[in-house]
Amino acid sequence: MKEPTIMDVARQAGVSVATVSRVLNGSTLVNASTQEKVMEVIRSMQYTPNAIGKQLRSQKTMTIAVVVPDISITYCVEIIKGIENTANPLHYKIIICDAQNKPEKEREFMTLLVSRTVDALVLVTPSQTDAELAAYADNGYTLGVIGRDAGHDAIPCALTDNVKLTRQVMSHLIGHGHTRIAFLSGFATAIDSYERLEGYMKGLQEARLPFVPELVDNGDFTEDGGYAAFMRLRERNPGLTAVFAANDEMALGVHKACGELGIPIPGGMAIVGVDNSRITNYVRPPISSVEQPLQTMGVLLAGKLIDQMNANEQAGRRVFKIDSTLIVKGSSSLKEAEEGQR
Amino acid sequence: MKEPTIMDVARQAGVSVATVSRVLNGSTLVNASTQEKVMEVIRSMQYTPNAIGKQLRSQKTMTIAVVVPDISITYCVEIIKGIENTANPLHYKIIICDAQNKPEKEREFMTLLVSRTVDALVLVTPSQTDAELAAYADNGYTLGVIGRDAGHDAIPCALTDNVKLTRQVMSHLIGHGHTRIAFLSGFATAIDSYERLEGYMKGLQEARLPFVPELVDNGDFTEDGGYAAFMRLRERNPGLTAVFAANDEMALGVHKACGELGIPIPGGMAIVGVDNSRITNYVRPPISSVEQPLQTMGVLLAGKLIDQMNANEQAGRRVFKIDSTLIVKGSSSLKEAEEGQR
DNA sequence: GAGCGGACTGTAATCGTTTACAATGGTTTT
DNA sequence: AAAACCATTGTAAACGATTACAGTCCGCTC
Structure with a gap:
């Protein structure tokens, strides 16, 4: 079960290791007949190059780590697929790291970069601060961020335009006649929470509606959190007619609460989520x-x-700010609700 | 941005690389004061050992690859989490590989094993044959399989007891008075399809019900497939009152079809899925x-x-055959349906 | 005081590649 | 015919760690 090495191949083929290496890497400086012979030996020995040896010498692993906060949420999986679609054709391998929503786990994965196990690392909605990330970038490590702008020249970022997104939702709800619209944020540290709140306020302002702090609550991005937050909101604001939740999980919680309380959707309560x-x-x-x-x-x-x-190329800031689309369904539009009777 | 190596540390600390290595690996054969000094240098230089060098020398990567057919299905994600829970505390890293339902991708990932990029590989419901897997095992590669019994001494396997599982479902349905029960299998190559079909037949037999081939159809494990298969089944069997689908996706398809056709659940049609x-x-x-x-x-x-x-330890066959539990809900029990009004 | 053993440390080989440089032999140029 | 060149191949030095083996130093025993 000892793997054959490049030396075994060389010996068997009666050439030097350099020649075998050249054949392996498709160098042109090798005679056609020699190439043939070496290939034959490689095939017969079932030789596969040892990746570790190669990596050590070339100082490259051709691997990118993708660190996600939670592998079970579709948000992360979709992003992973996108990365894979670009990376694989370019011969980069992806390794997926599940931080299990634990900041310390996320930080642990950074050592993959430092120990040179991977060439680059992509962080999806990282819990680390911009300053922490900047420190890595300044030390010459290659990393990218998805979900927010890390604000560093060497860190490319991809994120949705949260303000636009939120205003889209607000104008939809306001257009349907709602004036008492609650906003359900995630945990306070999340940039998404902040930016979406900002968009919420802007949306109100544009429609000349007052901003009422009681209409804002926090649901921690979870279904249960959304459920509980909605109960509180409702108590505080009896006239509430619509809820904008910063993600779908919380929207689901609101949906459930309405079901239990017998509040009709969308007639008694309109709901919009994100994702x-x-x-x-x-x-x-x-x-x-x-x-x-x-x-x-x-x-x-x-x-x-x-x-x-x-x-x-250190071509300066590279930030992709991407637009999203509101998909109107039965929870916020009576018309849709009547049509879509599955 | 050049990483410090163990030699840099040695020079700086005025000792040999061997000593530094000993400190790093917690060897006892090193003087306390030397240890202190080396540690200090390591800290001040922010030295992190290069994983590749270590791996090359030790011929170990402490990494296990988990190859799943599709990263978006919860089935796979749960298994991954289980593996992680065992492996991480034992200092093994996991790399998740998404075969995107393509057998050729799955086979590609096997080279991770051959090129020594990982120490072991876990295949979740592999598309490869037992013989193919056996070839790897015979060459001394460490691999495990989840979802079926690969039938090789050196390949540990974990799988559910499909026959038991199915009979559980059948006795539930039969107990509720159903006699014309359809079985929706996945694609024919899947072992689950076969075993669950077998259990279905045994269940019928035990209840002295006839096996009617028209009551079996294939939905390819997808929602759309289940939908289409149900339509065919219904055409062929007007008296149908229950469907057992080999997974939840197909069950969802049946659920949708019933909704569209106005068939009440569970009164007009009982549905049971798996997962x-x-x-x-x-x-x-x-x-x-x-x-x-x-x-x-x-x-x-x-x-x-x-x-x-x-x-x-080559302790012979190691197969974990695990029992599962039927969770009865509204789609197959009127009692549950009446209670659970969300 | 020679010999021995223990505690600690250093030297150098090794893992499997890639690649700069040198070497070879043959052909063309001058 | 010497020089220059080309195509092809080989030698050996990296890459960054671990570790067998060989010291070195010191204190102890006989």
Whole structure:
């Protein structure tokens, strides 16, 4: 079970290791007949080059690590697929790292970069601060961020335009006559929470509606959190007619709460979420949600990152700010609700 | 941005590389004061050992690759989590490989093993034949399989007891008075399809019900496939009152079809699926489904695999055949349907 | 005081590649 | 015919770690 090495091949073929290496790497400086002979030996021995040896010598692993906060959420999976779609054709391998929502795990994965196990690292909605990330970038490590702008020249970023996104939702709701619209944020540290809140306020302002702090609550991005937050919101604001949740999980919680309280959707309460996850189409009525082109974000970011590694181009800030689309469904539009009777 | 190497540390600390290495690996044969000094230098230089160098020398990567057919399905994600839970505390890293349902991709990932990029490889419901897998095992590569019994002494396997699982479902349905029960299989090559079909037949036999070939159809494990298959089944069998789908996706397809045709669930049609995926709880009525302890399967398999690598124990066949539990919900029980009004 | 053993440290080989440089032999140029 | 060149191949030095083996130094025993 001892693997044959390049030396075994060389001996068997009666040439030097250099020649075998040249054949392996498709160098032109090798005689056609020698090439043939070496290839034959390689085939007969079932030789496969040892990746570690290669990596040590070339100082490259052709591998990119993708660190996601939670492998079970579709948001992350879509991004991973996008990255894979760019990276694989360029012969880069992807390794997926699940931080299990633990900041310390995320930080642990950074050592993959430092120990040179991977050439680059993509962080999806990292918990680390911009300053922490900047420190890595300043030390010459290649990394990219998805979900926010890390604000560093050497760190390409891909993110959705949260303000635009939110204003889109607000104008939809306001257009349907809602004036008392609640906003459900995720945990306070998340940039998405902040930016979407900002967009919420801007949307109100443009429609000359007052901003009422009681209409804002936090649901921690989870279904249960959304459920609880909605209960609180409702208590505080009896006149509430619409909820904008910063993600679908919380929207689901609101949906559930309404079901239990016998509040009709969308007549008694309109609901809009973000992510347009599959499950929003399976509840009755389905939940309106904003679709983000996640795969595209992955594709763009990975492309940029690989360019950066190969071309050594430090072409300044590279931030992809990407627009998303509101998918209106039964939870916020009576018309849709009546049509879509599955 | 040049990484410091162990030699830089040695020079700076005025000792040899051997000593530094000993400090790094916690060897006892090093003077306390030297140790202190070396540690200090390591800290001040921010030295992190180069993983590639280490791997080349030790011929170990402490990494296990997990190859899944599709990263977007929860089935796979749960298994991954189980593996991670065992492997991480034992200092093994996991790399997740998404075969995107393409057999050629899966085969590509096998080279990770051959090129020594990883120490072991876990295949989740592999598309390769037992013989192909056996060839790897015979060449001394460490691999494990989840989802079926690969039938090789050196390949530990974790799988659900499909026959038991199916009979459980059948007795539930038969107990509720159903006599014309359809079986929806996945693609024919999948072992699950075959075994579950077998269980279906045994279940009928035990209840002295006839096996009617027209009551079996194939839905390719997808929602659309299940939808289409149900339409065909219904045409062929007007008296149909229950469907057992070999996974939840197909069950969802049946659920959708019934919704469109106005067939009441469970009164007009009872539905049972397998996997107990989250989404089954969000449709109305929720779909009864069999829950498999997927994380447990991952945990057991990974544990066995690591044992095998460390202890060199070739302790013969190691197959974990695991029981699952039917979760009865509204789609197959009127009682549940009436209670669970969300 | 020679011999021995223990505690610690250093030297150098090794893992499997790639690649700069040198070497070879043959052909063309001058 | 010497020089220059080309195509092809080989030698050996990296890459960054671990570790067998060989010191060195010191204190202890006989």
